[in-house]
Structures are given as C-alpha cells and as structure tokens.
Amino acid sequence: MALTASRSLHLGGPPEIEVKEVSFTYRGSTEPALHGISFVQRRGEIVGVVGPSGAGKSTLVKCLNRLVPSFDNGTFAGVVKIAGQTLAEQRVCDVAPLVGMVFQDFESQLFSTNVAHEVAFAMEQCGYSREEMVQRVGAALRAVGLEGFESRDPATLSGGEKQRLAVAAVMALRPRVIVLDEPTTDLDPQGRAEVFALIEQMRLQGATLVLVEHDLEALRVCDRLLVVRDGRIVADLPPSELMARVELLESCRLRPPDLSLLCERLGITPHTQTLEEAERAIRARFRICATACESRLDYDASASSCLPVTRVGQEANKGRQEALIEVRKLTYAYPEGRLALEDIDFAVGSGEFVAIVGRNGSGKSTLAKHLVGILRPTRGQVLLGGRDLSRLTVAEISRHVGFVFQNPDHQIFAATVEEEVAFGPRNFGLKPDEVAERTQRVLAAVGLEKLRFQDPFLLSKGERQRVAVAAALALNPRVLILDEPTTGLDFFEQRRMMELLTELNRGGVAIVIITHTPWLVACYARRVVMMERGRKVFDGPVRQFFASSELLENSAFRLPEVTALSRRLGLVALTVDELVSVLEARS
Amino acid sequence: MPIYLYLDRGTLFHRFHPTVKVFGLFAVFWTVFWLDHPVALAPVGALLLGVAHASRSWANFRRLSWLLLLIVFFTSLVWILFFRVGAPLAKVGPLWVSRASLEFGLGRGLKLAELIATTIIFLSTTKVEEFSYGLRALGVPYRVGFAITLAFRLAPLFIDSALEVVAAQSLRGHEFRRGGPLSRLRRYAPVMIPVFMGALRKANNMAMALEARGFGHSPRPTSFAEYRFTRSDLFALIALSVLASASFLAYYLGWAGIKIR
Structure with a gap:
C-alpha cells in the first residue's frame, strides 16, 4: 500500500490535477506501464515524480496532456482532470493551453531560428493576435531571465539557456500546469543550477509544477514526492519524510541523499534536512568544538587536515605508472579558426582513473577525441605508448584505446x-x-x-x-575513455556502470571519464582534470579538487552533500563512509 | 555552432518580403531551367554573383565551396564525355568530345552551379520562419510549408549524428572503403542503421514536442513576425517576372539551346 502524507493537501487550493485509477498498457506489451494510479495535486503545489528507469514516470506525466494515449498508442483506462476539465477525446494540441510540457531533449523541442519566435510558436498555433504575442513573449523571457536574447539563434544558447527557453515557450501560453520531464538530464552543472533556480522562482510565484527527476537532493524544492515503481505509486510523501526512508529509496533504486544516509549511519533522528542542522547535530553528538574546527578551514593550503595526510598523498600517486597516452602542448582550432583547446599537457598512466570535468563547451570532449585520433591537433602532439598518434590509423589506435560515446545508439x-x-x-x-x-x-x-x-x-x-x-x-584496450557514460541512467544503473569501470580499472585498464556528476567523481575517480575555455586549469587528486572553493565555483560543480558538510567540520570527506569512519575514530 | 545557413546581415535582400524571396527562388529556378547554352546561362551567373556580393553571402559560399566545385566539375565532365553528339573535336581511345558536347557539358555544370548558388543565397537571406510564411502566402498548406522548413532544421542534426556514427564505427576497426561497389554499399549498414534509428527517435521526440506546443490547434495559425510589402518588393517582383519571361522567350526563340554541328 502506498504511504501517504498527512500534509499532502496542505496547500488547500482547488485540485488542479486529478488522476483517478489510470492504467495504461503500451501496444505490443503484455505488462501494463501504469496500474490504477490515482493522485490529486492542488493549485500552486510542486510535485516531484521519482523512481527507477522504466518505472512509468514519463508515461504517467504524458497522461496529463494526452500524449498518452494519443501519441503513444496502447490501452488506456481511468480519468485525468485538469482544472476540473476531464481530458477524454481531446487532441494533444488542444490540451496545450492547459498543460505545458518541457522535455529532456532540448534539441528536439526548439523549432525556430530566434528566441522570440520560439516563445511565440505555441501562441501562433493557438491563433493569438500579434499584440498579445508581443506582450507575452516579453513577459515569458523576463520570467526565465532571457530578456535581451530575443534575436539570438536558439542553437547558439548554452544547454541551461535552451531549457529555460523551452520553459518560457511553455509559460507564454500560461497553462494551468507545467510538467518538466527530466529537464536537467542533458545539462552541465551550470545548466542544472539555472533550471533549478528557475523552478524555485516559479514555486515562489505559485506555479503548479510536476517535475520528473532522478536527483533526489534537487527535489527538496517540492511539496510532495511521488515514488513510482513498476507502474504504481508506492509512496506519496513530503521530501523530508521520504528522504528519511533510506531503505524504501534503495529498494526503489533511488540514491538516498547523503544527509539521510549519514543520519542513518550515525543514528541521528529525526533525520536532518539541511547542512546547518546536520552540522549542529554532529557537533553535539561528537562534541566537536566549533572554534577548534574553524581554525582548520584552510582547505586550499592543506586539503583535509582532519584526515590522515598520507591518504591524500597516496590518492595522488596511486596507479600513476608509465604514460600510456601523452598529450604535449596540444592546440586545436576549428576550421573557422576558433580555438577549442590551447596548450594542453596531459598524460594518462596505466591503472589510472581520471575524471575530466568542466562546463559544456570547455573542451572536454574535444580533448578526449584527440586521445583516440578522431580529431588531429592543429599544433602539438599526442603520443600513444611513445608513438605519434598522427602516424597511426584510427583502427590501429583503437587496439589500444577504447572510446565509448555518450549516446550508445550511435554505434x-x-x-x-x-x-x-x-x-x-x-x-x-x-x-x-x-x-x-x-x-x-x-x-x-x-x-x-x-x-x-x-x-x-x-x-x-x-x-x-x-x-x-x-x-x-x-x-x-589498455585505456578506456567514456564520454558521460551515466547520462540518463538511474542511480542503480549509474552505480552498476561505475562499479563495472572500477572492476576493469582494478584489472589494469586505465579509465578516463567525462562527467558532470559530482558524486561519481567523489566516489570513483582518483584524479581530476578540469577544463575551462579550452585550457586545463586543474590536474590533481580528487580531494584537492573538492577542497578548492574557487575550482568548484568555476566548474559550477555542486558539492556532494557529504563533502559540503565535512567542509563545515573542517574536513574534506568524499563519501559518507569516509566521514562516518573519521567521526567514529574521533569519538 | 549555428546549424542554419542564415546570415543576419540586414541587406536589402534580407529585408525583402518573404513572398518575394520565395517567388524569387522559384523564378530563378524557372529561368535557369529553360537555358542550356553556357552563353545564355552566363548572364544569370553574373547576376547571381552580384546578388551574392550585395547580400553578403560569401561566407556560406566559402563553407560549401568544395561541394559546389565537386558537383559542378563532375557534372560537366560526365556530360562532356557522354553527350556523344556532333563532329568530334578530339579523340582519346573510346572517348571523344565535340563542340556540342563541350557546350552541353559546360551548360549543365553552370546550370547546376546556378541552382545551388540560388539556394545558398536564398538560405543565407531567409529565416526558416520567413520561408514558411512565404510558402503559405503562395498558397502552400501550412503543414506542408512547416514540414519543408523543419527538414532544413533537421538536416544538419542528422549530418552531425552521421559523422559521429562514422567515427564510432571506425574506432571499432570498420573500414568503409574495402571491396567492390556492392560490398562498399553493404559496409555502410553499420552507419545507416544507427543514423536511421536515431532519426526516427529524433523525429518522434520532435513530433511529440510539436503537439505538446499546440501544433495543429488552430486551423489558421497567426504569425508573430510582421512583414510589410514595400516598393522595393514590388520592383523586385517585376524584375524577377521579366527575368523569368525573358528566359522562356529565349528558349522559345531557340536562342538558349545547343546547336548540333
């Protein structure tokens, strides 16, 4: 039976979404994707939908604007009401003024050559007058912080800006409900931060939002979270209550927030929801003197003074043996002359586990493509086992270096x-x-x-x-390079992928991953290379990277909660296990 | 990287009414269609060079120059060698050329070059929305016009995706240029299948996003962009009509064809 929050209807407004006994089976499938799902969402509420891949989250939210069953064919049963109107035989385009939807793939939802046209597109389809469109385009762009971008080509915007534009394009119709289906999956940390800042702003303005997302920590902004598993809602709780149920989350293949895991491990009840609360609870529990730790907050000079110093040193050197791939003074310019990489020196040794991080467009993928000979340097050299890569064919290189593209469907x-x-x-x-x-x-x-x-x-x-x-x-291959190998995967799949890579690494394969996911870097990598505007700005141990406020700010990386908390305590812990062991050792 | 050929230059050609631009595209196509002789095609070519300069479209010509040259060169060559009409001027083994074949081959190459140049100028000066608007104004149904403009939007995405697939398969040791023509064709399966599947997925996502944004809600969609028909548009229409008529007249009077001697 689903867990239900006593405060789930706390907002008290009229129901904006009513879903009653909705079931859906895709054509050709024997198993229903949704089994008799029911829930109510009030006006001004933000509801997060979470669950493992294939649980039915996207199917559920597509029922709210009739993409299911109109677009995805199958057998549908049940009732969906938006603002009191039953959606029965309407076409999807007729529901657009009621329910707006933002999709994960931002490339596929932008159709125009300039930002203003993009925002006006839905209004054109609904027959709005030009005067009305001009007024609404301005208001929508102001709301998402894209004022002044009117004549820009959407293709030239960053990922975060594209998703904000997609939200503006939906907002312009002023729908009763906005659904965001994994809007940040394809974004870098900066883009994610932009989208979540927008969601927070929409929350303050009283928007009714449905948000599908994998990252639980980001969903604290919601009023309620629906956990979907095997096509059923197994929990409907406020974030604070759901996040305290570590076992339930793990059984649903969701990544419990670090703070919840930490509280569970340390026996702190009730579970703390903010870093401040967690810090207070830990200081009280372990009698850590505030002044004593404040005196050790100089992270950049000496990463983690509370952790054994030798461990940091070991991390830096572990696995670094002979260089398998060496990049010397690599510069790469696009055919039109724009520099993509400038003076990069970089080496990967056997047995290393390197994470390449940086914002979109910083040169990460361009660098990786040089390591396998897909791109050839404008200046400088790439050496593979001491041999100049430019003298080898791509096929010869691939005997030694494997490359996995971000999208597996490309091969x-x-x-x-x-x-x-x-x-x-x-x-x-x-x-x-x-x-x-x-x-x-x-x-x-x-x-x-x-x-x-x-x-x-x-x-x-x-x-x-x-x-x-x-x-x-x-x-x-002796080196395996993976371009964002966990994008679009749920927590279980992400962990499984990373454990596979760790296993291969133990077997001697050097691993290089490009990633935007901070906890993956913290838990699995041993060395971080940070790119910024085509230049390498950091190359060192993971702990040193997470200890530097400046680097984190420039990379727009959001610290894993446990690392952020440990820094408040004068440490730089990368995992919950690590912080627990240090704290227990102190006690 | 911008995915369209449109160059935001604000020249007179950019400011023309969309209907005039679309009419102009078809009028030049019509003009070129009736002309075969390189001498008849040369003035149109000169006119297009002038328009390319005035509309500041050279950047796109440079970008596509290799494609343009390759197509024109091989088209001319093939027609020169295989249009076997008239008295031979020169002979090498089984191959020979005549004055007629030279004229016809060069004419074909020039014709193709002018068609491509017209398209490049059109795309350099016309936004996708203007294209759609222009087609509607000329009586093309909205959905058809939108589908055509969407094709322009999608083509660069598919090309990018195909290049990535080629790189992915090369890294697995796949050689595309081994064997005879049939074998080579088969060797493209590892590229065609992922590209085709990706295109289907992309088209599906796009169709979903379009419907969710109200595409098809109103039988008469309105337009956000406002276009005014000016005196320059009228002059352009007249000039284009004269050009198209002159070309047909030249064809009708037999001035634009190849004479077999």
Whole structure:
C-alpha cells in the first residue's frame, strides 16, 4: 500500500490535477506501464515524480496532456482532470493551453531560428493576435531571465539557456500546469543550477509544477514526492519524510541523499534536512568544538587536515605508472579558426582513473577525441605508448584505446548483443574461436551474458550503454575513455556502470571519464582534470579538487552533500563512509 | 555552432518580403531551367554573383565551396564525355568530345552551379520562419510549408549524428572503403542503421514536442513576425517576372539551346 502524507493537501487550493485509477498498457506489451494510479495535486503545489528507469514516470506525466494515449498508442483506462476539465477525446494540441510540457531533449523541442519566435510558436498555433504575442513573449523571457536574447539563434544558447527557453515557450501560453520531464538530464552543472533556480522562482510565484527527476537532493524544492515503481505509486510523501526512508529509496533504486544516509549511519533522528542542522547535530553528538574546527578551514593550503595526510598523498600517486597516452602542448582550432583547446599537457598512466570535468563547451570532449585520433591537433602532439598518434590509423589506435560515446545508439546496429560485441574483433581479422572467446569474456565482465541473444535496440539505456562498453572492451584496450557514460541512467544503473569501470580499472585498464556528476567523481575517480575555455586549469587528486572553493565555483560543480558538510567540520570527506569512519575514530 | 545557413546581415535582400524571396527562388529556378547554352546561362551567373556580393553571402559560399566545385566539375565532365553528339573535336581511345558536347557539358555544370548558388543565397537571406510564411502566402498548406522548413532544421542534426556514427564505427576497426561497389554499399549498414534509428527517435521526440506546443490547434495559425510589402518588393517582383519571361522567350526563340554541328 502506498504511504501517504498527512500534509499532502496542505496547500488547500482547488485540485488542479486529478488522476483517478489510470492504467495504461503500451501496444505490443503484455505488462501494463501504469496500474490504477490515482493522485490529486492542488493549485500552486510542486510535485516531484521519482523512481527507477522504466518505472512509468514519463508515461504517467504524458497522461496529463494526452500524449498518452494519443501519441503513444496502447490501452488506456481511468480519468485525468485538469482544472476540473476531464481530458477524454481531446487532441494533444488542444490540451496545450492547459498543460505545458518541457522535455529532456532540448534539441528536439526548439523549432525556430530566434528566441522570440520560439516563445511565440505555441501562441501562433493557438491563433493569438500579434499584440498579445508581443506582450507575452516579453513577459515569458523576463520570467526565465532571457530578456535581451530575443534575436539570438536558439542553437547558439548554452544547454541551461535552451531549457529555460523551452520553459518560457511553455509559460507564454500560461497553462494551468507545467510538467518538466527530466529537464536537467542533458545539462552541465551550470545548466542544472539555472533550471533549478528557475523552478524555485516559479514555486515562489505559485506555479503548479510536476517535475520528473532522478536527483533526489534537487527535489527538496517540492511539496510532495511521488515514488513510482513498476507502474504504481508506492509512496506519496513530503521530501523530508521520504528522504528519511533510506531503505524504501534503495529498494526503489533511488540514491538516498547523503544527509539521510549519514543520519542513518550515525543514528541521528529525526533525520536532518539541511547542512546547518546536520552540522549542529554532529557537533553535539561528537562534541566537536566549533572554534577548534574553524581554525582548520584552510582547505586550499592543506586539503583535509582532519584526515590522515598520507591518504591524500597516496590518492595522488596511486596507479600513476608509465604514460600510456601523452598529450604535449596540444592546440586545436576549428576550421573557422576558433580555438577549442590551447596548450594542453596531459598524460594518462596505466591503472589510472581520471575524471575530466568542466562546463559544456570547455573542451572536454574535444580533448578526449584527440586521445583516440578522431580529431588531429592543429599544433602539438599526442603520443600513444611513445608513438605519434598522427602516424597511426584510427583502427590501429583503437587496439589500444577504447572510446565509448555518450549516446550508445550511435554505434549499435547488429541484430543481437553478441553480434554487436563481436563486430570489432571481426574487423581486426581475429579467428572465429578467438572472437567467440573474447565476446564471451567481455559479456561476462559487463554482466550481459544472459542477454547475449537479445536485440540490443530492445534493451534499457543502461544496458545499451554496457553493450557499448563491451564492444570497446572486446578490442582489449589498455585505456578506456567514456564520454558521460551515466547520462540518463538511474542511480542503480549509474552505480552498476561505475562499479563495472572500477572492476576493469582494478584489472589494469586505465579509465578516463567525462562527467558532470559530482558524486561519481567523489566516489570513483582518483584524479581530476578540469577544463575551462579550452585550457586545463586543474590536474590533481580528487580531494584537492573538492577542497578548492574557487575550482568548484568555476566548474559550477555542486558539492556532494557529504563533502559540503565535512567542509563545515573542517574536513574534506568524499563519501559518507569516509566521514562516518573519521567521526567514529574521533569519538 | 549555428546549424542554419542564415546570415543576419540586414541587406536589402534580407529585408525583402518573404513572398518575394520565395517567388524569387522559384523564378530563378524557372529561368535557369529553360537555358542550356553556357552563353545564355552566363548572364544569370553574373547576376547571381552580384546578388551574392550585395547580400553578403560569401561566407556560406566559402563553407560549401568544395561541394559546389565537386558537383559542378563532375557534372560537366560526365556530360562532356557522354553527350556523344556532333563532329568530334578530339579523340582519346573510346572517348571523344565535340563542340556540342563541350557546350552541353559546360551548360549543365553552370546550370547546376546556378541552382545551388540560388539556394545558398536564398538560405543565407531567409529565416526558416520567413520561408514558411512565404510558402503559405503562395498558397502552400501550412503543414506542408512547416514540414519543408523543419527538414532544413533537421538536416544538419542528422549530418552531425552521421559523422559521429562514422567515427564510432571506425574506432571499432570498420573500414568503409574495402571491396567492390556492392560490398562498399553493404559496409555502410553499420552507419545507416544507427543514423536511421536515431532519426526516427529524433523525429518522434520532435513530433511529440510539436503537439505538446499546440501544433495543429488552430486551423489558421497567426504569425508573430510582421512583414510589410514595400516598393522595393514590388520592383523586385517585376524584375524577377521579366527575368523569368525573358528566359522562356529565349528558349522559345531557340536562342538558349545547343546547336548540333
């Protein structure tokens, strides 16, 4: 039975959304995607929808504007009412003035060549007069902080700006409800921060929002959270109550916030919701003197004085042996002359685990593409095992360096998982028995043996990402480079992917990941390279990176909660386990 | 990187009414269609060079120069060698050229170059919204006009995606240029399948987003952009009409064709 909050209807306004016994089964599927879901959302409420991949979150929110069942065909049952109107036979376009929707893929929801036209698009479709459109375009752009961008081409905006534009385009129709379906998944930390600042502002203005999101910590802004699992709502609680239920969250493949995990581990009840509360509780519990720790807040000079110093040193040096790939004074300019990389010196040694971070457009992917020879330097050199990469063919390079693109669908084409993985070794002319042996070995390594005869197009995004990793591993590379390998994956899939990479790393494969996810860097990487406007601005141990306020600000990285809390206590802990062990050692 | 060819230059050609621009596109196509002889095509080419200069579209010509040159060169070459009409001027083995084949080949190359140049100038001076508006003004149904303009929006995205797929498959040791023509065609399957699947997914997402933004709600969508028909537009329309008529007249009088000697 679903857990229900006593305060769920606290806002007391009239119901804006009423969902009664909604079920939906996609055409061709035997299992329903939604099983008799019911909930009510009041005017001015913000409701977050969370759950693992494939739980039915997107299907549920698509019912609110009739994309389900009008667009995605299947068997629909139940009633959806928006502002008292029952949505029954309406077309999706007729529901647009009532329910606005912002999607994850910002490229697919922008159709115009300038920002003002983009915002006016929906109003044109609904037959608004020009005067009305001019007035509303201005108001919507002001609301999302894009005033002055009217004549800009949307393609030239940053990811965060594009998503804010998508919100403005929806807001211009002044719908009763705005649904945001994973609006920050494809954004860098700066873009995420922009979108969440906008959501906070909309909350203060009394908007009725439905927000689908993987990151629980970001959902504290909501009034209620619906947890969806296997097409059912298994909990409907305020964020503070839900986040205290660590076991429930983990059973739903959600990442419990660091503060909740910490409170659980330290036995602090009730669970604290803010860093200030957590700091007070820990200081009281462990009798940490405020003045004593304040005297040790000089993070940049000496990262983590409360942690054993040797550990930091070990992190810096661990695994750094001979350089497998070496980049010397690398400069790369686009054909039109704009510099993408400038004077980069960088090396990856065997057994290293490196995270490349930085804002969108900082040069991370361009650098990575040089490491596999997809791009050739304008100036400088890339050496692979001491040999100049420019003298090797891409195929020769790929025997030593594997590259996994952000979108696994850019390489998948075969009829079965096994065929897909065997494609690379076959291209290199390996004998059939050797191809079979390698395929079997890498499928076992990535945990896909049972799916070897499956059509890869029918797998989940996490599984397809693992197929892509397996395909790269099948060439026995000594270095594996992954461009944002966890984008769009839920917590369970993210952790599974990272554990796979850790396992490969233990086996001797050097790992280089490009990522925007702070907790992944904190938990798994050992070295951070930070890019900013085509230049390398930091290259060092993870702890040193998280200890520097300036670097964090420039990268727009949001500190993992546990790291932020530990810094308040004069430490730089990267994981909950680490902070717990330090605190317990002190006590 | 901008994904359109549109260059925001604010020249007279940019300021023309969308209807005039779309009419101009079709009028130049019509003009070129009736002309075969390079001498007849040359004035139109000179006119287009002038327009390219006045509309400050050279950046796009530079961007697409390799494509333009390649297409024009090979088209001319193929027609020169295979338009086997008239008395031979020169002969090498089974290949020979005549004055007629030279004129016809050069004419075909020039014709193609002018069609491409017209399109580049049009796209450099016309926003997608103007294109859609112009098509509607000329009686093309809104949905059809929007679909055409959307194709321009999507094409660069698909090209980017195809380049990424080619890179991904090359990194897996795939060679595209091995074997005969049929084998080479088959070797493109690892590119075509992901690109096609990605295109379907993208088109599906876009269609969903369009419907969610009210596309099709009103049978008569309004327009945010405001366009005024000015005296320059009228002059341009007259000039284009004269050009198109002159071309047809030249064809009708037999001045623009290839004479076989």
